[in-house]
Amino acid sequence: MPPKRVLSEWEAEFGIAGVTGEGFAALLDDVWAGLKVNGLESQLNGNNKVLWDGCRALGYEEGTDYHLIQRNATGCRQRCDFCTYGCIYTAKQSTALTFLPRAQATGARFIFNARAERVEIEGGVAKGVVATCVSGGRTHTLEVSAKAVVVAAGGIETPALLLRSGVKDRGVGAYLRLDPTAAVGGIFEHPVMPWSGPPQTVAVWKHIDLDGTYHGFWVEAAPAHPGLFALSIPWVSGRDHKDFMARYYARSSASIVLLRERSSGRVSIDRDGFPRVTYDMESADRDTMVRGMEETARILAAAGAVGIWTTHNSQVFAGDGKAKVGEPELDRFAEDLRREGVVYNRMMLYSAHIMGSCRMSSDPSLGPTSPTGELHTVSNLFIGDACVFPTTPAVNPMISIMAMAKRTAESIKLTMKEKRRS
Numbered sequence: 189m190p191p192k193r194v195l196s197e198w199e200a201e202f203g204i205a206g207v208t209g210e211g212f213a214a215l216l217d218d219v220w221a222g223l224k225v226n227g228l229e230s231q232l233n234g235n236n237k238v239l240w241d242g243c244r245a246l247g248y249e250e251g252t253d254y255h256l257i258q259r260n261a262t263g264c265r266q267r268c269d270f271c272t273y274g275c276i277y278t279a280k281q282s283t284a285l286t287f288l289p290r291a292q293a294t295g296a297r298f299i300f301n302a303r304a305e306r307v308e309i310e311g312g313v314a315k316g317v318v319a320t321c322v323s324g325g326r327t328h329t330l331e332v333s334a335k336a337v338v339v340a341a342g343g344i345e346t347p348a349l350l351l352r353s354g355v356k357d358r359g360v361g362a363y364l365r366l367d368p369t370a371a372v373g374g375i376f377e378h379p380v381m382p383w384s385g386p387p388q389t390v391a392v393w394k395h396i397d398l399d400g401t402y403h404g405f406w407v408e409a410a411p412a413h414p415g416l417f418a419l420s421i422p423w424v425s426g427r428d429h430k431d432f433m434a435r436y437y438a439r440s441s442a443s444i445v446l447l448r449e450r451s452s453g454r455v456s457i458d459r460d461g462f463p464r465v466t467y468d469m470e471s472a473d474r475d476t477m478v479r480g481m482e483e484t485a486r487i488l489a490a491a492g493a494v495g496i497w498t499t500h501n502s503q504v505f506a507g508d509g510k511a512k513v514g515e516p517e518l519d520r521f522a523e524d525l526r527r528e529g530v531v532y533n534r535m536m537l538y539s540a541h542i543m544g545s546c547r548m549s550s551d552p553s554l555g556p557t558s559p560t561g562e563l564h565t566v567s568n569l570f571i572g573d574a575c576v577f578p579t580t581p582a583v584n585p586m587i588s589i590m591a592m593a594k595r596t597a598e599s600i601k602l603t604m605k606e607k608r609r610s
Contacts, residue, residue: 189216190581190588193402202578203550204559215591222290223260223587224281230256231266233385235409238374238441240390242491253394257408257584259386266385272411287590302330305461307337307353307569314569336600340572340593343542347455347575348463350546350563357565359556364453365544365580367446368469370530370537371410371420372481374441374488375495375509382412382442388584395483396448396582398476405447405480406582407487412442420536422503436495436509441488445480446540448582449473455545474530482522489513496521499536500528541585546575554578560603561596568603572596 195207206212232240243254260281267277278285292298302321307314308331316333339346347361391408398404410416414437421432453467469477485496485506495507506521507513513521528534548571549555552564555578561570572593574585581588 189220190583190585191402193397194579194581194583197402198548198578202548202554202559204548204578205550212591212595215594216587219587219590219594222286223590224262224286225258225260225587226262227256227258229259229261229264229279229386230389231386232389233266233382233387233409234380235382235412235441235443236386236388236390238376238380238491238493239392239407239409239443239487242487242489243390243392243394245490246487248392248394254390254392257389257391259389260586261386264386269384270413271387272413272416299330304339304341304349305352307339307349307355307566309353309355309566309569312565313567334568336568336570336604338570338572338596338600342573343545343575344455344463344465346571346573347545348457348461351455351457352461355556355563355566355569357552357556357563359547359552359554361455361545362452363544363547363555363578364455364465364467364542365449365451365577366453366467366539367541367543367580368449368451368473368477368537369447369540370445370477370481370535371499372443372445372484372488373421373497374443374491374493375436375497375507376439376441376492377494379438380441381438382409382417382440383414387411392487395480398479402582403448403450403472403476405445405476405483407480407484408444408446410442410444412440417442420499422497422499422501424503441491441493443484443488444538444540445477445484447473447476447480448580452544469530477530478525481525485513485521486518489518498525501534502528504528541574541580543574543577543580543585546571547578548576549578560599561592562599562603570596570600 198204199208248254261279264279302319304317304319306318308316314337319330321328321330341349350360388408393406396404396406451470451473456464458464488496493513495509498504504524506517546557547555548557550559556563557571557576558564563569574589
């Protein structure tokens with residue numbers, strides 16, 4: 189669920205009325221129930237238990253500083269080690285099992301193997317969509333006429349589609365947010381098997397409000413499929429990489445530090461209409477990421493890690509792989525981290541969530557999308573994904589995205605009804 193602190197910011201600074209009220213809370217609850225979110229499937233696999241044990245050892249307050257993550261899964265029973273790539277048991281209550289069947293039951297139709305090329309706009313009004321569709325080995329042009337068009341192609345493709353469609357608002361593609369993410373790994377004496385079981389069931393929120401502005405960081409366990417893990421560990425040589433995987437993978441944890449950043453980027457398009465992304469982290473965010481990696485290392489050490497590493501090209505490592513990492517080694521680790529810093533092409537960085545590139549605001553100068561979800565500059569054209577977030581919600585955003593989409597859907601119904609009357 190999005191924190192009240194963030195929703196108050198959206199309401200006060202961007203004029204999105206009602207998101208702190210009972211109406212939006214009911215939408216959040218409806219999504220929560222529709223996805224069957226529960227805590228019964230939040231078992232602590234080895235990867236998550238490391239975070240849990242480390243927080244307890246440091247005296248963190250359970251329920252406030254760290255807590256269990258509830259999951260949209262039923263009947264999971266930890267049968268599969270590859271949740272990241274989809275659930276073969278249909279235990280994960282994804283959109284394909286929940287909201288899409290509900291849409292189909294009310295008359296929605298779906299077109300597959302199609303790419304939206306542009307929204308047809310005439311006189312500042314959206315009239316439909318032009319797409320290319322592949323069928324029977326042939327490519328066809330598909331034209332759909334519509335009284336209202338909803339774009340929900342994600343934080344990169346949504347602004348790219350709008351730009352291809354000739355939408356001139358300078359806010360389209362601006363304010364891209366990524367929840368920039370870094371990884372910190374721990375090596376333990378006992379088996380961790382980070383690939384096995386529910387991938388994310390613990391979140392550490394102690395440092396989300398570092399300086400009173402709510403632009404801190406939180407920590408989670410990362411899904412650690414062998415391929416993903418192998419991509420992340422430091423590279424010295426082929427032999428060293430193979431040895432690390434063989435010796436340490438089964439005894440390693442993988443944790444991620446996620447920022448609620450101040451920085452933002454931009455999505456534009458090249459001459460062929462494909463998206464082009466630029467993003468640069470402000471120095472304050474880089475400092476916060478370093479602090480997050482330091483604190484994560486302390487959690488891992490408190491859980492008994494005998495080695496701690498980062499994804500820097502040059503090895504930033506604490507411990508000897510045999511004895512538990514102590515305070516002097518953590519202090520040296522922190523010094524090495526600060527010296528290396530966060531520098532592009534010198535460490536592996538990730539984006540956890542892509543948002544904000546068509547942000548919502550009652551003031552058109554602050555964002556291209558109005559609080560109803562409709563573009564300020566194009567009538568009957570609505571945005572139904574995370575692009576509308578004015579800032580990052582400081583939480584994994586799935587529930588927030590769906591609730592905002594439902595809010596926009598209600599606005600569409602009212603808007604269409606009012607236009608029929610007029």
